[in-house]
Amino acid sequence: MKQFKVFGYPVLIGASRKSMIYNLLNVSANEALNGTSIINTIALLKQTNILRVHDIKEAVECIKLTNMTLKSNK
Numbered sequence: 152m153k154q155f156k157v158f159g160y161p162v163l164i165g166a167s168r169k170s171m172i173y174n175l176l177n178v179s180a181n182e183a184l185n186g187t188s189i190i191n192t193i194a195l196l197k198q199t200n201i202l203r204v205h206d207i208k209e210a211v212e213c214i215k216l217t218n219m220t221l222k223s224n225k
Contacts, residue, residue, distance in 0.1 A: 152197045164189040165203035188213050196221070 171184040195217040204210040
């Protein structure tokens with residue numbers, strides 16, 4: 152994501168329930184929420200601006216917790 156930031160545009164990631172997650176975890180797409188939340192958190196830590204998600208409540212929780220963590224590290 153660092154490479155995309157050089158263009159000066161917001162970076163969007165859409166990892167929600169993708170096969171790369173559920174295949175690696177050996178679960179179904181419906182069971183991939185935890186993996187999706189982890190990928191979203193990593194993306195936020197790497198300064199992604201926009202998350203495209205299916206599970207809004209869980210994504211908002213990721214955003215809140217990540218923002219709290221980043222603020223406490225300053």
